[in-house]
Amino acid sequence: MQRKVPAVKAVVWHDVGDIRLDDVPVPTLQEPTDAIIRITSSAICGTDLHLVRGTMSGMKPGTVLGHEAVGVVEEVGKDVRGFRPGDRVVVCSTISCGYCSYCRAGYFGQCDNANPNGPQAGTSFFGGPEATGAVDGLQAEYARIPYATTTLVKVPDTVIDEQAIMVSDVLPTGWFGARLAQVTEGDTVLVLGAGVVGQCAVASAKRQGAARVLVVDGIESRLEMARAQNAEPVDYNREDPVEAVLESTGGIGVDRVIDAVGVDAQRPEKGPAADALPVPAATFDEERQLAAPQSSPDGDVWVPGDAPSLALRWATRCAAKAGSIGIIGVYPPNFDRFPLGEMTNRNLTVQAGNCNHRRYIPRLLGMVASGALDPTEFITQETSPRHALDAYRRFDTREQGWVKTVLDLESPDTVGT
Numbered sequence: 001m002q003r004k005v006p007a008v009k010a011v012v013w014h015d016v017g018d019i020r021l022d023d024v025p026v027p028t029l030q031e032p033t034d035a036i037i038r039i040t041s042s043a044i045c046g047t048d049l050h051l052v053r054g055t056m057s058g059m060k061p062g063t064v065l066g067h068e069a070v071g072v073v074e075e076v077g078k079d080v081r082g083f084r085p086g087d088r089v090v091v092c093s094t095i096s097c098g099y100c101s102y103c104r105a106g107y108f109g110q111c112d113n114a115n116p117n118g119p120q121a122g123t124s125f126f127g128g129p130e131a132t133g134a135v136d137g138l139q140a141e142y143a144r145i146p147y148a149t150t151t152l153v154k155v156p157d158t159v160i161d162e163q164a165i166m167v168s169d170v171l172p173t174g175w176f177g178a179r180l181a182q183v184t185e186g187d188t189v190l191v192l193g194a195g196v197v198g199q200c201a202v203a204s205a206k207r208q209g210a211a212r213v214l215v216v217d218g219i220e221s222r223l224e225m226a227r228a229q230n231a232e233p234v235d236y237n238r239e240d241p242v243e244a245v246l247e248s249t250g251g252i253g254v255d256r257v258i259d260a261v262g263v264d265a266q267r268p269e270k271g272p273a274a275d276a277l278p279v280p281a282a283t284f285d286e287e288r289q290l291a292a293p294q295s296s297p298d299g300d301v302w303v304p305g306d307a308p309s310l311a312l313r314w315a316t317r318c319a320a321k322a323g324s325i326g327i328i329g330v331y332p333p334n335f336d337r338f339p340l341g342e343m344t345n346r347n348l349t350v351q352a353g354n355c356n357h358r359r360y361i362p363r364l365l366g367m368v369a370s371g372a373l374d375p376t377e378f379i380t381q382e383t384s385p386r387h388a389l390d391a392y393r394r395f396d397t398r399e400q401g402w403v404k405t406v407l408d409l410e411s412p413d414t415v416g417t
């Protein structure tokens, strides 16, 4: 059968501030536990932006970016018993063996075997820094999937690509964020960050029983999207979020907080919060230097966030005494600025981590299939891979209306909507 996409293209990381759409070789099986898939949908994530801005360092030049995909199995290694060529699958962003004690306990993001740098090296994910693999990523036409038995999940026939691609990373991460924050029935929850992960955290917190969900961001279109889920938006460029949250919770604060911002947090540009930063501006400048020792902005593009710990500091001040915080926003391993004293003084519980994707994906696919949840409402652009670099830049500068871009590999001429 003639392939619809003419060239074997992939988004390749060359340097901080330098990514390209390159021709790459079609990957081949390397281990008996591998599978090769033909990708039908991929996507661009906020984590990819950290890698290009330099706020998550240690990328190996030549690594294919991307950790979200839906595709069709082309070939399986001899130890992959559960899949056959032709199966439609979603890829878990983090790689897991399925048999170590961590995987068996549900900590798939801390698998002992997936990371080639050894069991203590932490999470292995597609298209990440050398310390995470490096495993070539999924913004590509084909990919090699290590430990395919666990890293792939079969997609039910009734779930379309646009739904399944959201279950590859962002929806399970939002779900995981609500679990880390310990959301229970009746809770008042604050989600910091209204990017797609924040939107998924809102949807997840509600389905895990939250009675109220407040959302803080500085971008109107994203706050509107949260309002469409009946969340209560707070624009940090108009109000001081700490004051607004305390005021709307009887001065008590919220029971649970989910940080869906991470290291590229920004300072308010205007409004009362701009004059009431929790630490002096110079402290944030120092933090930025620590988080991104190397950056390479191109005008307004690829600029590291100018307040790396701000979301965490707001999280601490918005939480009720003895409340809990779940951190899913990414902070690089070298980042050590954390409001520990305030957290201790207020008896807060804090949990952080990379999503254990494999733990949640089957259940979330079931919820999507049943209609309990439709994550396609957070997709704002669908485009062909040849427009991927433009999509990266517009997403990076947080252009109004750009929340989640899906790369459709079967319709190369699809243009942004």
Ligand SMILES: NC(=O)c1ccc[n+]([C@@H]2O[C@H](COP(=O)([O-])OP(=O)(O)OC[C@H]3O[C@@H](n4cnc5c(N)ncnc54)[C@H](O)[C@@H]3O)[C@@H](O)[C@H]2O)c1
Residues within 6 Å of the ligand: 045, 046, 047, 048, 049, 050, 169, 170, 173, 192, 193, 194, 195, 196, 197, 198, 216, 217, 218, 219, 222, 236, 260, 261, 262, 263, 264, 265, 266, 267, 307, 310, 311, 327, 328, 329, 330, 353, 354, 355, 398, 403
């Ligand atoms: N833990 C995991 O497994 C996992 C998985 C996927 C994504 N992530 C991380 O989740 C985060 C969000 O991802 P995304 O795709 O939604 O990215 P995104 O960049 O689209 O969203 C981040 C949002 O935070 C907002 N923001 C910036 N500064 C803020 C502040 N001070 N207070 C409140 N909001 C602020 C931005 O305006 C933006 O809307 C990223 O750090 C990403 O790396 C983690």
Ligand SMILES: [Zn+2]
Residues within 6 Å of the ligand: 045, 046, 047, 048, 067, 093, 169, 170
């Ligand atoms: Zn991601």
Ligand SMILES: [Zn+2]
Residues within 6 Å of the ligand: 096, 097, 098, 099, 100, 101, 102, 103, 104, 110, 111, 112, 113, 114
């Ligand atoms: Zn494992």
